[in-house]
Amino acid sequence: MAFIIADRLTKTFPGETRPAVDQVSFEIKQGEFVVLLGPSGCGKTTLLKMINRLYEPTSGRLLIDGVDVRSMPATALRRRIGYVIQQTGLFPHLRVEQNIAVVPQLLRWDRARIEARIDELLDLVELPRSYRRRYPRQLSGGEQQRVGLARALAADPSLMLMDEPFGALDAITRARLQEELLRIQQRLHKTILFVTHDVDEALRLADRLLIMRAGRIVQFDTPLAVLAEPADDFVRDLLGADDVLRRLSLLTVADALASDGMNGDHTAHGIQETLNPGDNLREALIRVLRSGGRPLPVVENGRQLGRISPDIIASALTRKTHALPD
Amino acid sequence: MRYLIDNFPYVLSLIGQHLVMSGLSLAIALVIALPIGIVCARVARLRNLVLGILGVIYTIPSLSLFVLLIPFTGLGLRPAVIALVAYAQLVLVRNVVVGLTGIDPAIVEAARGMGMTAAQRLWRVELPLALPIILAGVRVAMLSIIAIGTIAAFINAGGLGLLLFDGVRSSNPEKIIAGAVAVSALAISANGILWLIEQRVFQATRGVTGTKN
Numbered sequence A: 001m002a003f004i005i006a007d008r009l010t011k012t013f014p015g016e017t018r019p020a021v022d023q024v025s026f027e028i029k030q031g032e033f034v035v036l037l038g039p040s041g042c043g044k045t046t047l048l049k050m051i052n053r054l055y056e057p058t059s060g061r062l063l064i065d066g067v068d069v070r071s072m073p074a075t076a077l078r079r080r081i082g083y084v085i086q087q088t089g090l091f092p093h094l095r096v097e098q099n100i101a102v103v104p105q106l107l108r109w110d111r112a113r114i115e116a117r118i119d120e121l122l123d124l125v126e127l128p129r130s131y132r133r134r135y136p137r138q139l140s141g142g143e144q145q146r147v148g149l150a151r152a153l154a155a156d157p158s159l160m161l162m163d164e165p166f167g168a169l170d171a172i173t174r175a176r177l178q179e180e181l182l183r184i185q186q187r188l189h190k191t192i193l194f195v196t197h198d199v200d201e202a203l204r205l206a207d208r209l210l211i212m213r214a215g216r217i218v219q220f221d222t223p224l225a226v227l228a229e230p231a232d233d234f235v236r237d238l239l240g241a242d243d244v245l246r247r248l249s250l251l252t253v254a255d256a257l258a259s260d261g262m263n264g265d266h267t268a269h270g271i272q273e274t275l276n277p278g279d280n281l282r283e284a285l286i287r288v289l290r291s292g293g294r295p296l297p298v299v300e301n302g303r304q305l306g307r308i309s310p311d312i313i314a315s316a317l318t319r320k321t322h323a324l325p326d
Numbered sequence B: 001m002r003y004l005i006d007n008f009p010y011v012l013s014l015i016g017q018h019l020v021m022s023g024l025s026l027a028i029a030l031v032i033a034l035p036i037g038i039v040c041a042r043v044a045r046l047r048n049l050v051l052g053i054l055g056v057i058y059t060i061p062s063l064s065l066f067v068l069l070i071p072f073t074g075l076g077l078r079p080a081v082i083a084l085v086a087y088a089q090l091v092l093v094r095n096v097v098v099g100l101t102g103i104d105p106a107i108v109e110a111a112r113g114m115g116m117t118a119a120q121r122l123w124r125v126e127l128p129l130a131l132p133i134i135l136a137g138v139r140v141a142m143l144s145i146i147a148i149g150t151i152a153a154f155i156n157a158g159g160l161g162l163l164l165f166d167g168v169r170s171s172n173p174e175k176i177i178a179g180a181v182a183v184s185a186l187a188i189s190a191n192g193i194l195w196l197i198e199q200r201v202f203q204a205t206r207g208v209t210g211t212k213n
């Protein structure tokens, strides 16, 4: 059974006529990375906050791991869900170690276990252990967000809610944190609901994109599927789905070779540039163009698997985006 | 100055009385103001009403408030402390409210989102973060208590006001000067000590101290 089941979840704020979230239903599997995307005011934050009951739904039902969230005290529920927000919300009067220890303390872990966990988490988010004694004010924005992530992971929740966690960071810091979040996700298999305004961030992180507009879900599918077949013009515009490079960045060299039937010649060409099967096609296209449009060999473990030419990239693009794998 | 030197033990005992009266008043005032302030910070509709009432109390001339209390309490320390507690409420409650409502909403949301109960949030997050502003209120309240406390001598509550009233009655400027100097010294030291505490707390709660605990 799905890990999270939302059944006609609705939130109408007092004094409002239009619901902020309107009859939203969806299912999310354990370990899925779901990115919520949509214009400002469409209800992403409201939806997220109904999951940890910072907002109580006006109507509808929400099950996590088969249990109705209203069947347990809100505080007990929240201690089992990691929560990360853009402003970090770190406690300025507590040191990094004390910030990280908050939820384990609420759960009455013993001292030794908490101490060990703090070190483990600092390692995980790649902060030096010497930062334990620092205050949030003594950290950069990116470091603060790492502490925020460590704090949310502290009691090892299986579900993480993240509301534009990297929204206030510069592009380079954001890219590094995205990478680390993916790495952490691959290691820990958390179920993650992640809100962002940044389309590239969404495409990069998401197993599935949940696209909202005016309180409703307009499309909920894999990035590739959403790019290839946007539900309507709104989604197309929101994602820049016509952007060829964006679509290419979701395909790999291996995808292109598979659909091309491996018809390259296998003779060695001396010293020349090669591609890896795992490279994305956007990268591959740039390198093919840079070498004057000549096909580049794809090499894995010293074995040539085939060659990538502009034609192959073009046909991979059309084939992949019309006949989708499920 | 000669009076002060000749009667030093007596002046010292009056300082002691004044300090007991002020300290007692401040302590009681805080015990009352904290819960009122916490409730007012939570319930916006109560806020203006309560602060309005406390503002009115604050404007009653102190001498008349002392005298008005006599029929109910008799003379002495009791009406003095009651009046001083009442005066201190405005500053204390207002600073508790300002301190609590001024906390970054993202911090409160994080505390809620992590599963703290309302009480845990208050004790572990909100009160520590509001503490510098609350302490600033305590300092201002203490200074006005010390000043207004001199008038309490008029209703037999003792303290340094005795020197002032006696000095006026017997046309003894030496006594008046001794009283004034003693009150000022008391107020200045109280202000300094409380200010130092406030600064330390401010640094600790804003996370700007060094690495020592």
Ligand SMILES: Nc1ncnc2c1ncn2[C@@H]1O[C@H](COP(=O)(O)OP(=O)(O)OP(=O)(O)O)[C@@H](O)[C@H]1O
Residues within 6 Å of the ligand: A013, A014, A016, A020, A038, A039, A040, A041, A042, A043, A044, A045, A046, A047
């Ligand atoms: N506490 C509240 N009281 C009343 N209305 C609210 C409240 N919070 C949100 N709303 C309204 O509900 C709608 C959805 O808001 P929400 O914060 O969920 O949007 P969002 O998708 O997260 O937007 P953004 O991308 O700007 O963060 C908006 O119209 C907003 O004005």
Ligand SMILES: [Mg+2]
Residues within 6 Å of the ligand: A044, A045, A046, A163
């Ligand atoms: Mg939002």
